[in-house]
Amino acid sequence: MTKEKQQKQPVPPLGAWLPAVALGWLIPGGGHFLLKRTGRGGLLLAAVTGMFVCGLLMRGAMFQPQSGDFLTVLINTGGFVGDVCSGVFYLLSVWLGYSQPDTAGHVHDYGTKFLVTAGLLNVLAMVDAYEIAIGRKE
């Protein structure tokens, strides 16, 4: 690796990317809409919304951070972070009282995974919005 590549790139100013990333967290695809990438923003919104709504309709469970052995902490805290990353969908569902116990059955299980994955896909969308906002990507 050359010395030029090893040198740290300057940190982009907070104001350049924070609004896009924050809006992208709150509303999936919102960062792209703010940056005038409406087509891509619409696709991200549709995909994350579809994933989250399917998770709700399959009665997936939301994770809550728990203490205990390492695996319990890792799974529940990671799952909770994944759920929270869905932004307004997570906030609305919790606010409106959605509370599904973790029950046996493949449909519930898929639902739980859909809910977490919706948040993780939104993280990818937020990273993309960040890269667009700092000019690393079109």
Add this chain to the structure above:
Amino acid sequence: MKMNLSHFEAAFLFSLFTSIVLGVVTKRTDRDRLHYGLYTFGCFLVALFGIGWLMYLGHG
């Protein structure tokens, strides 16, 4: 209202939504995004059928 999906239907939907996001965020041109989205969706389906058959044959 509750959705009762089979394993295949749930995995198909999962593949579809994930492929859309991976296609949108990964590449730099619309053409590449479309190709990558279709490619990942195809990979998901191949894995879905492949692992499905493996489990079927493994069960005897």
